[in-house]
Amino acid sequence: MKGLSRDRLWSIAVLLPSVVLLAVFVYGFIARTVYVSMTDWGNDPAQALAVNPIIRWVGFANYQELFTGFLQGRFRQELVSTIFFTLFFILGCLALGLGLALVLDRNPRGEGLWRTIFLFPMSLSFIVTGTIWRWMLQPQGGVNQFPQALGLPAGNFSWLSSTEGIWKFDWNALPLITASVVGLVLILLAVRAARAGDRTRAIVSGVCAALLLGWALLVGPNVRLLPAPELHGFNLALIGIIIAAVWQMSGYTMALYLAGLRGIPEELREAAKVDGASDFGMYRHVIFPLLAPITLSAMIILGHISLKIFDLVYAMAGPDNTYTSVPALNMYLTSFRQNQFALGAAIGTILLILVAFVIVPYLSSSFRSEEGHA
Amino acid sequence: MTTTVPATKAAPTPTSGKLGLRRVGLYVLLVIAALFFLLPIYLLIATALKSPDAINLATTWQWPRALNWASFADAWGKIGGNMLNSLFLAVVATILSALLGSLNGYALSKWRFRGANTLFALMLFGMFIPYQAVLIPLFQFVKSLGLYGSIWGLILAHVVYGLPITTLIFRNYYAEVPDALVEAATIDGAGFWSIYRQVIFPLSVPGFVVVIIWEFTQVWNEFLFAATLTNTSSQPVTYALSQLAGGQAVSWNLPMAGAILAALPTLLVYILLGRFFVRGLLAGSVKG
Numbered sequence: 001m002k003g004l005s006r007d008r009l010w011s012i013a014v015l016l017p018s019v020v021l022l023a024v025f026v027y028g029f030i031a032r033t034v035y036v037s038m039t040d041w042g043n044d045p046a047q048a049l050a051v052n053p054i055i056r057w058v059g060f061a062n063y064q065e066l067f068t069g070f071l072q073g074r075f076r077q078e079l080v081s082t083i084f085f086t087l088f089f090i091l092g093c094l095a096l097g098l099g100l101a102l103v104l105d106r107n108p109r110g111e112g113l114w115r116t117i118f119l120f121p122m123s124l125s126f127i128v129t130g131t132i133w134r135w136m137l138q139p140q141g142g143v144n145q146f147p148q149a150l151g152l153p154a155g156n157f158s159w160l161s162s163t164e165g166i167w168k169f170d171w172n173a174l175p176l177i178t179a180s181v182v183g184l185v186l187i188l189l190a191v192r193a194a195r196a197g198d199r200t201r202a203i204v205s206g207v208c209a210a211l212l213l214g215w216a217l218l219v220g221p222n223v224r225l226l227p228a229p230e231l232h233g234f235n236l237a238l239i240g241i242i243i244a245a246v247w248q249m250s251g252y253t254m255a256l257y258l259a260g261l262r263g264i265p266e267e268l269r270e271a272a273k274v275d276g277a278s279d280f281g282m283y284r285h286v287i288f289p290l291l292a293p294i295t296l297s298a299m300i301i302l303g304h305i306s307l308k309i310f311d312l313v314y315a316m317a318g319p320d321n322t323y324t325s326v327p328a329l330n331m332y333l334t335s336f337r338q339n340q341f342a343l344g345a346a347i348g349t350i351l352l353i354l355v356a357f358v359i360v361p362y363l364s365s366s367f368r369s370e371e372g373h374a
Numbered sequence: 375m376t377t378t379v380p381a382t383k384a385a386p387t388p389t390s391g392k393l394g395l396r397r398v399g400l401y402v403l404l405v406i407a408a409l410f411f412l413l414p415i416y417l418l419i420a421t422a423l424k425s426p427d428a429i430n431l432a433t434t435w436q437w438p439r440a441l442n443w444a445s446f447a448d449a450w451g452k453i454g455g456n457m458l459n460s461l462f463l464a465v466v467a468t469i470l471s472a473l474l475g476s477l478n479g480y481a482l483s484k485w486r487f488r489g490a491n492t493l494f495a496l497m498l499f500g501m502f503i504p505y506q507a508v509l510i511p512l513f514q515f516v517k518s519l520g521l522y523g524s525i526w527g528l529i530l531a532h533v534v535y536g537l538p539i540t541t542l543i544f545r546n547y548y549a550e551v552p553d554a555l556v557e558a559a560t561i562d563g564a565g566f567w568s569i570y571r572q573v574i575f576p577l578s579v580p581g582f583v584v585v586i587i588w589e590f591t592q593v594w595n596e597f598l599f600a601a602t603l604t605n606t607s608s609q610p611v612t613y614a615l616s617q618l619a620g621g622q623a624v625s626w627n628l629p630m631a632g633a634i635l636a637a638l639p640t641l642l643v644y645i646l647l648g649r650f651f652v653r654g655l656l657a658g659s660v661k662g
Binding site: 006007008010011012014015017018019021022025026028029030032033036096099100103106108114116117118119120121122123124125126127128130131132133134135136138139140141142145247252255256259297298301304307308310311314315328331332335336341344345347348349351352355359360363364366367 | 397400401403404407408410411412413414415417418421431432434435474477478480481482484485487491492493494495496497498499500502503504505506507508509510511512513515531534535537538541560565566567591594595596597598601602612615616619626629630632633636637640641643644645648651652655656658659
């Protein structure tokens with residue numbers, strides 16, 4: 001099969017429509033969104049829905065507005081919320097999924113039935129899940145009645161309507177915090193590179209870390225994004241939504257881990273037993289290291305789902321609850337309820353950048369290794 | 375798609391008396407976990423079967439004294455039309471994207487060319503992007519085609535954005551079909567299309583089952599496109615349900631019955647064909 005045979009032309013002809021469609025619908029539309037995010041389309045309500053709206057180029061003004069504008073506090077809280085949400089959602093799914101997979105790996109009776117029970121929420125939509133859990137988490141009902149089963153007074157946590165937050169920090173300190181975190185990571189990289197004997201890399205990361213930390217110490221404290229302090233933290237009303245999300249998605253991690261556990265050759269376990277490893281020792285030294293790549297893929301898949309999540313929030317807490325809102329929801333409301341298309345496009349672009357941080361390294365490493373094999 | 379959950383386990387561990395206590399502990403854990411997963415469903419069914427005046431927060435967990443099936447008729451009256459919209463949408467979009475995915479997967483795995491993997495990775499990216507990042511141009515585009523508010527605009531969006539995953543699943547599935555089969559057919563003088571029709575397509579049934587189940591579930595459950603590209607007459611069931619449950623003064627039997635109706639098709643698919651559903655699930659974690 002050499003050269004451009006007729007078959008080869010057919011294979012290209014077959015792929016072409018999909019490639020063109022995806023080029024337009026993914027890359028073309030992304031480019032268009034980025035362009036729109038740098039205009040003022042919709043910032044003047046009168047122009048938003050005009051047939052031929054007057055659209056002006058404004059550069060990064062929309063982004064600046066989102067991060068430092070007086071009116072966009074909601075967006076900044078959402079950015080913080082989505083980070084906390086992602087963190088706890090991933091931790092919850094990994095812990096519960098791994099636990100369930102380990103239990104099922106012990107071959108309990110009726111394994112298929114248990115698996116079916118743990119996985120079924122995956123087949124529901126976030127809207128259905130959200131509708132059910134909204135009722136579960138009503139202030140005086142549902143989950144708050146659980147303590148009564150043990151003779152205790154009913155709980156009174158306001159699951160979806162709490163306005164309390166914890167771990168608050170001043171938004172003005174964000175550049176400082178970012179610089180410090182990145183600086184510390186760079187120091188870590190420098191130390192690792194030095195240990196591995198890679199001097200150039202050690203020096204480069206070391207110098208970058210020093211510059212960043214120097215900036216953080218000397219200049220950072222004087223940077224003010226906002227005229228007044230603005231506190232953002234982890235809003236407690238999100239806990240209920242995180243629980244519902246874990247309920248729906250932990251079966252997925254269970255399936256991943258179970259496939260991984262079943263893929264471990266029986267000989268490996270036998271060998272570990274022969275070497276005198278206890279059950280615990282076998283998990284610690286043989287099984288868990290083998291599950292590490294699965295944990296990484298699960299984190300990436302769950303991470304990108306949670307950064308994009310908004311239908312669950314929409315169904316559980318409603319679109320107007322600012323204490324539970326997330327950027328993905330805000331984008332929809334800003335663009336299609338308020339018709340502020342430029343601002344919505346900017347939020348969409350920020351979401352894309354967040355997701356790309358998670359997905360691009362994963363995809364490129366996935367396919368680089370495969371291309372090596374081929 | 376080398377990773378699948380085997381339906382049956384390997385040799386069961388022998389249960390001796392000493393292990394008895396640990397086995398009991400195992401089942402206790404399983405029952406607690408099952409309660410976490412099933413209690414919401416109990417509440418869902420119990421509430422859907424209550425009459426509106428029997429629903430109050432204090433007796434949330436009680437099974438209804440008298441079953442009120444009328445909730446389902448009411449809910450059907452409110453969202454039945456949307457269920458039919460969803461059904462049409464999901465069936466058409468699923469068939470189209472499965473067919474395209476199958477051809478793409480065949481071309482990508484059996485007629486490899488330089489840069490095929492890079493092209494494929496670029497296609498896959500479309501599966502992971504937040505659709506918020508393409509929503510405004512998509513909305514404009516569908517509107518300019520005159521398809522805003524019609525189910526066909528929604529079908530277009532689902533077919534296009536479904537292409538990456540259907541291509542992925544078929545590509546990984548066809549990778550397991552031995553190349554020797556294709557080569558033998560070429561020597562016999564078969565070309566691109568006759569190999570597809572006579573060799574690949576007949577082998578594809580399990581692949582199609584996985585893709586159809588996965589895609590049907592995804593399209594049925596989707597919300598963002600549904601909320602953006604349709605209007606009242608063409609809205610799918612997820613959007614209708616969110617409106618049904620959104621009001622504060624609503625009596626809860628209605629949204630609960632609606633949630634059961636909206637969940638039933640995908641739930642049935644999962645219960646009847648769960649094995650294939652899980653395979654699609656695992657295929658979504660990319661590794662070929």
